[in-house]
Amino acid sequence: MSTTTTDIGALAAALRAAIGADRVISDRQELRTYECDGLAQYKVVPALVALPADAAQCATVVRACVAAGAPFVARGSGTGLSGGALPHADGVLVVTSQMRDIVEVAPEDERAVVQPGVINLAISRAANPHGYYYAPDPSSQQICSIGGNVAENSGGAHCLKYGFTIHHVTGVELVTPDGERVRLGGRAPDTPGYDLLGAFVGSEGTLGIATEVTVRLTRLPETVRTLLAAFGTTDQAGAATSAIIAAGVVPAAVEMMDALAISAAEAAVHCGYPEGAGAVLIVELDGPAPEVDAQFAQVEALCRENRAFEIRIAADDAERALFWKGRKSAFAAVGRISPDYIVQDGVIPRTALPEVLRRIGELSAERGIRVANVFHAGDGNLHPLVLFDAAADGQAERAEEVSGAILDLCVAHGGSITGEHGVGMDKAKFMPRMFTADDLDTMHLLRCAFDPAGLANPGKVFPTPRLCGEIPGRRKGVNPAQAAGLAEVF
């Protein structure tokens, strides 16, 4: 934990001297630009913003923070949806967006080496001419940075088949919370030692700041085929999804939208989904042509068997893009039908989908709060959009209640409180619903190994702030800080 006695003026001067005056922001108006990330309901103006040009400067900034006892928060493009990059009022926001070089594209190694500020889609654009791409595709891939993807272990629509960021990052260089530069993993597989890379990816900026990332490049598929199937009800669409999975097909993506989400998407982007649909499925298969052709026919038949009343097959990339347009714009589109909304992110075992959707419907009716459902149906990752009007009396509170109750439903069904948006600031309070105190203590041991002073993104992930204490040792006698009641030892 940090103390709040940091002399910000002195820290600002030290940072300017170390990395250049133009890379440090201390003007209140300019600082306000950084007061939130993609989850705009939380706002904190940072004490300072630093924009390091490279890894060495990033390490310098962190060391200056350590020397001053100031907390620091890393931020990439600021698109995160859990408040993971929410600044600390007494700390430094370390913005990596100036570190945006693609260092190397090495298709012969199926790797690319990039700086953390590089935009997700830029990696694929650089790799495409070689016949490769970077597989994880969060909805924000046109603007989100790879550094943020690493911090959040971002997913995307196609992670059903291809996995998440963790499966596509083979190395990082990071600045540890005490300002050391460390390399974990690399271009070759199975680096000896603990899989600290695996622990670092998805640690939400609490174990350090990635300054260079080595990613896996995936061969562009020979064939991609996409269909849009319209059903009367979400139950039918869910049954079709189950049938596809049960048939042993692993589609690249299976996405579902319910009637309310469809109507929002229609209003926003005129995607032309079949009229009267209670649910639509987008199913995409990719891979070697003979394999995709065989399975695509099977998927189409299974949709019909489960009472799809209309099936459209994308004839070309343009039509495929149109199918996806409705889905990918869904979050923003609900703004057309509701003044305010909460984007929830929870996971359930896919087979629990019908039951959970029914319960969400009941919650919605009980509280008078509309919920539009958009989800990665293949892996049970729900994105209920909880609609409300903040100007209407009590609606915001009720929406929060519905949103929280949906997470409880996920946990009760053996799922997770977050599938891809992260815990961040927003869901730290929900962690005890999923994990015991001992579970959280054990996770905290890892944090203490990396960040004994608790300066890296404090207040995120864990529900309550805690001290690390000295490393306990049975034969070392009682820790003096513990004896004096100054610290609880974990």
Place this chain on the structure above:
Amino acid sequence: MPADRTLNQLRATCRSADPVRAAGEGDHIAGVPARYVAAPRDTAQAAALLRAAADLDLAVTFRGGGTRQDWGSPPRRLDLILDTTALAGVVEHAAGDLITVVRAGARLDALAPVLAGAGQKLALDAPLPGGTVGGAVATNAAGPRRLLYGTPRDLLIGVTLVRADGVVAHAGGKVVKNVAGYDLGKLVTGAYGTLGLITECAFRLHPLPAAVAYVARTVDDAAEAGRLAAAVRGAQLVPAALEVDAPVTGPATVTVLVEGTPAGVAARADAARRLLGVDATVADRPGADWGRLPWRPGDTGLKLTVALSGVPRLLADARAAADRHGLPLALRGSAGVGVLYAGLPGTADPARVAALVDTLRAATAAAAGHTIVLTAPAAVRQRVDLWGPVDGLALMRRVKQRFDPDARLAPGRFVGGI
């Protein structure tokens, strides 16, 4: 024999004499004998035993199928072997959700038929028969199909651990997509039991393919095999495995495994055959040595990793280096991911083996990789650093200190003496 107080205390902890016994003839780890063996029946009993071991200051090493006890360094201290084989069985198999939860002592070969009943598989090859799920995770062991499916760290979605102090902790869960909390499963995967005992694992499953084909081509030398493998990697075959086998003498073999629908596999196998050359063969089952490590008990076994483009050169350089040192080197492994295993007879001159390890270490380092000595006779161990250089070692030591401050879990087995 006088009453053994420690033994009695461990038994009292379990509220039963059954799970705890004095160590016998075979109860040693890499040549270091233990005093006691305990085989807990569930996580709670394992936790009680580890708490007692902490109180009694006992050094503990975990043992599953015992297939890799000669891997890593011998423990610096050993009092208690905690045997996981009574922690067996499947806790849950949710076929519709393509996941299973299994106890760590379950054998991989016993799990496979259970899952196959639902047309599913845990996509992990077992390079050594008889290994347990927990052992595979603790050593991050994988075989040919890692090309498509990854290694245990990629398939493990949830884990139950018992810490050195006996505290039980969970991380991850039972759903594939989950980013809540630190992924402690990754941390304990490949940690050789130095951070805690794994008692339960949740895994992502995959459908059993309707058809498979192994397309193999025999070539004159290892270097040519490497070039063919690179050509396969660049094609649109999406193989499940791409293996090279270059025995000490005789020709080398490149094998491509494709999995999928009958029609798809037939077409892809044909494409693979055209790519590999006219005399390539197609079979529906692999050769006898498929996925086996190229050494026998008592031999020296190495793991060589490189960036993908370095595979052809490594195959050639390793063979040339072995010839220079006058050593018979068998090479086999996943050319499609940059992991090769190498075996040398246990009777080989230790000084020459050590010299070859140095040469291979330089060759793999030149292609961003590592040479790890997985197992070796004592005379070789004395002459080599098993792990070689390790990035991030200082951080690793700090992790170990937090999880096992008294260094009682398999002390010295892992990198840097951890």
